[in-house]
Amino acid sequence: MSGVRVLVGTRKGAFVLTSDGQRKNWAVDGPFFGGWEMYHLKGSPVDPNRIYASQSSGWFGQLIQRSSDGGKTWEQVDGKFVYEGTPGPHKWYDGTPHPWEFKRIWHIEPSLTDPEVVYAGAEDAALFRTDDGGNSWQELAGLRQHGSGVLWQPGAGGLGLHTIILDPTNPKRIYIAISAAGAFRTEDGGETWKPINRGLVSKYELPDPTAEVGHCIHHMAIHPSRPDVLFMQKHWDVTRSDNSGDHWRKVSGNLPTDFGFPIEVHAHEPETIYVVPIKSDSEHYPPDAKLRVYRSRSGGEEWEPLTKGLPQSNCYVNILRDAMAVDTLDECGVYFGTTGGQVYCSADSGDNWTPIVRDLPAVLSVEVQTLA
Amino acid sequence: MIRVLLPYHLRTLAKVSREVELDVPGVVTLRATLDALEAKFPMLKGTIRDHVTLQRRPLLRFYACQQDLSNDSPDTPLPEMIISGKEPLFVVGAIAGG
Numbered sequence: 001m002s003g004v005r006v007l008v009g010t011r012k013g014a015f016v017l018t019s020d021g022q023r024k025n026w027a028v029d030g031p032f033f034g035g036w037e038m039y040h041l042k043g044s045p046v047d048p049n050r051i052y053a054s055q056s057s058g059w060f061g062q063l064i065q066r067s068s069d070g071g072k073t074w075e076q077v078d079g080k081f082v083y084e085g086t087p088g089p090h091k092w093y094d095g096t097p098h099p100w101e102f103k104r105i106w107h108i109e110p111s112l113t114d115p116e117v118v119y120a121g122a123e124d125a126a127l128f129r130t131d132d133g134g135n136s137w138q139e140l141a142g143l144r145q146h147g148s149g150v151l152w153q154p155g156a157g158g159l160g161l162h163t164i165i166l167d168p169t170n171p172k173r174i175y176i177a178i179s180a181a182g183a184f185r186t187e188d189g190g191e192t193w194k195p196i197n198r199g200l201v202s203k204y205e206l207p208d209p210t211a212e213v214g215h216c217i218h219h220m221a222i223h224p225s226r227p228d229v230l231f232m233q234k235h236w237d238v239t240r241s242d243n244s245g246d247h248w249r250k251v252s253g254n255l256p257t258d259f260g261f262p263i264e265v266h267a268h269e270p271e272t273i274y275v276v277p278i279k280s281d282s283e284h285y286p287p288d289a290k291l292r293v294y295r296s297r298s299g300g301e302e303w304e305p306l307t308k309g310l311p312q313s314n315c316y317v318n319i320l321r322d323a324m325a326v327d328t329l330d331e332c333g334v335y336f337g338t339t340g341g342q343v344y345c346s347a348d349s350g351d352n353w354t355p356i357v358r359d360l361p362a363v364l365s366v367e368v369q370t371l372a
Numbered sequence: 373m374i375r376v377l378l379p380y381h382l383r384t385l386a387k388v389s390r391e392v393e394l395d396v397p398g399v400v401t402l403r404a405t406l407d408a409l410e411a412k413f414p415m416l417k418g419t420i421r422d423h424v425t426l427q428r429r430p431l432l433r434f435y436a437c438q439q440d441l442s443n444d445s446p447d448t449p450l451p452e453m454i455i456s457g458k459e460p461l462f463v464v465g466a467i468a469g470g
Contacts, residue, residue, distance in 0.1 A: 035381060059431045059465045060381060060419040076385065076415045080423045 004327045005070065005369040006335055007051065008343055009038035012361035014053055016071040019356075023333055023347040026356045032074065033065065040322055040365040041071075042108045044115040048369050052118055052134060054105040055079075062104050064120075064134050077134035081105065081122055084141035090124065091153040100124045100144065107322060109164035113171070121161030125152060125178040127190065140190035143176065148195060148213040152181035155216050155235075162321055163220045167227040175230065175245060180205070180216035183232070185245050196245030204281075205235055218261045219321040223270035231273050231300070233263040233321075238275055240300055251300020256287050262324035266349060267332040271299040274326075274334060274350060276319045285316040293336070295350050309353035310344065317342070322365040329370055337363025374405055374450075375460035379432075382420070382463065386413040391460060400455045402434060403446035420463060435462040 006017040013031025032038075036055045044050040053065040053074070063079040087100030103123045111117035116133040126144045128137045143161075152159060160179055167173035172189045175196075182197040195213050203209040205216055216235035223229065230241045232248065238258050239248040252258035257277045266272035273296050279287045286292060290312045292305040317338035327333040334350050337343045341360040346353045374394045383390065394408045403426075410417045417423065420432055426446075428434070434441045437451045437459050453459040 057381065058468075059379075059429065061422070061429060062418070063385075079418055082424055 002329060003371045004329070004333060005043070005048070005371055006325075006343065006345075006356065007041040007043065007053075007071065007365075007367045007369070008337055008360065008363060009041050009053070009322075009365035010337075010341070010361040010363050011037055014038040014041055014055075015357070015360060017343065017356050021329055023329075023345055024354075028357055029071070031361075032071070036063075037104075038364065039104060039106055040108050040367075042110055042367045043070075043369045044110040045112050046110075047115040048371060050110070050115040050133075052108045052110060054108055054120070056104040062102070064105070064108075066134050078130075078136050081120070081126075081128050081137050082139070083126060083144065084139045087124075087144065088149070090149055090159060091151055093154065095153075097150070100126070102126075103158065106160045106162045107164055109166060112166050112168055119164050119166070119174070121164050121176065123158045123160040124154075125159045125161040125181060127161060127164070127174075127176060129190070142186070142191045143184060143193045146184070146193050146195070148181070151213055152178065153214065155180040163217070165220060165222055165227075165230075167222075168224045169227055173227070173244075175220060175222075177217040177220050177232075179218065180214060180235075182213045182215040183217055183220065183230075183245055196241070197248070198246065199241070199248035200234060200239065201237070201250070202235065219263050221263050221265050221273070223265045226270045229270065229299075231263050231265060233260050233275055235259065235281060238263065238300060251296070253296070253301035253303055255294055255303050256292075260319075261321040262319055262336065264324045264326055264334070266334075267326050267328040268330075269297070269332075269349075272297050272349070273299065274324065275303075276324070276336065278318060284318040289313055289315050291315045291317065291338075293334070293346075293350055293353075306346070306350040306353070308351060309346075309355075316340075320364055322367075323363050325366050325368040327368045327370045333368065335366050335368055337366040339363065373457045374400060374408070374454060375457055376405065376409060377460045377462045379463060379465040381465075382416060385415050385419065388413070393457075400450050401447050402441060402444070402450060402461075405450065405461060406446075431466040431468075433462075433464045433466065435464055436460075 002021040008015040013034040015030035039054040041053040051067040055063040089097030092098035107121040109119040120128040163177035165175040184193040291310040294303040317340035324336040339362040
């Protein structure tokens with residue numbers, strides 16, 4: 001029987017939530033790595049029992065954990081991420097040059113074809129890859145050494161590479177996004193990169209609102225059937241590109257606010273997308289204290305609030321960029337986690353929501369595996 | 373035999389009880405002790421010292437014999453009471469709330 005496994009990273013450990021295809025009754029396992037910040041966990045699309053996890057701590061640095069049995073047991077693999085060469089400076093908060101310093105891995109993206117190959121997005125921004133299941137990591141330094149690197153500047157949350165999208169139709173093409181450098185694309189497996197930020201407008205964040213780099217992108221998503229169509233939640237603005245990021249257009253439409261963090265695409269409807277509007281960059285909680293997921297069935301512009309089962313008063317949580325995901329069951333499931341420790345599930349594409357758990361530590365990431 | 377007391381999270385990683393014992397060859401310095409610790413427990417590499425610079429992680433401290441050795445040269449011989457095994461070397465995480 002089909003089922004789902006939800007991988008939840010929190011400020012104080014990781015949790016694994018499992019259910020059958022009905023998605024009504026859940027088993028909650030964890031915390032794994034209790035007390036550690038678990039920025040992200042993600043399973044291999046090729047071998048769902050192979051899961052990788054980013055484990056970090058302000059005291060003890062960065063570790064990577066690997067499971068080969070679906071998250072029941074874990075083994076520590078290499079957590080050594082070393083920038084290639086002498087990492088020349090990016091721009092610091094005060095505008096001065098600042099050397100790259102490794103802090104943590106924000107996002108893990110297993111290969112679509114090989115469970116031993118994994119990409120990892122780092123703060124300070126860089127892309128790493130392992131070909132041996134995490135036993136060693138090498139930087140794809142062409143990204144950091146892109147000529148614009150000296151202009152990259154951290155946002156308040158750090159200079160993090162948080163989004164990695166592998167094109168399912170072209171193994172040489174990868175999209176990534178960095179706060180606050182922007183989006184980039186490679187067509188040669190990561191050797192060379194091109195900024196893809198035309199059409200983005202950041203009038204409150206950048207002195208030149210249409211600069212080639214510097215945009216604070218919060219998250220990007222694609223539907224696997226249309227890898228040339230990208231959706232983006234920027235700091236402000238929800239945008240889309242229909243030409244692999246060469247040009248973006250704003251599709252915020254009737255959203256109550258277009259500030260937010262996650263954006264996801266329905267598993268079976270490439271024009272159905274989800275965001276969670278947040279009041280502003282100064283007040284990181286839902287507008288009117290109502291937790292509302294917004295769904296567009298037209299790829300943006302026209303949005304409808306989804307509220308059934310979600311708190312509609314006194315709600316002041318945030319939903320972070322990697323804390324939303326979808327499953328691929330016939331009736332697409334949508335999931336998200338909050339900084340208040342709730343993980344919500346909708347088993348009907350967002351029409352109705354129920355909390356799987358209510359009282360976890362602050363949720364940093366949510367990923368879903370659909371199990372045969 | 374050098375005795376080392378590790379903080380909770382590092383004991384969990386290393387799968388050890390509160391105290392570990394190490395054979396440290398040559399002059400017993402902090403560097404030699406940490407080298408021996410990481411050789412015996414490779415999962416601790418990078419957790420006490422930075423992988424590349426081998427600098428102490430900022431929120432960790434080294435205490436021994438009622439002294440804070442955190443900012444001493446890592447090549448200074450450790451106190452005799454540590455070398456003789458009468459006192460342990462403490463690896464301590466900085467106090468934090470939350």
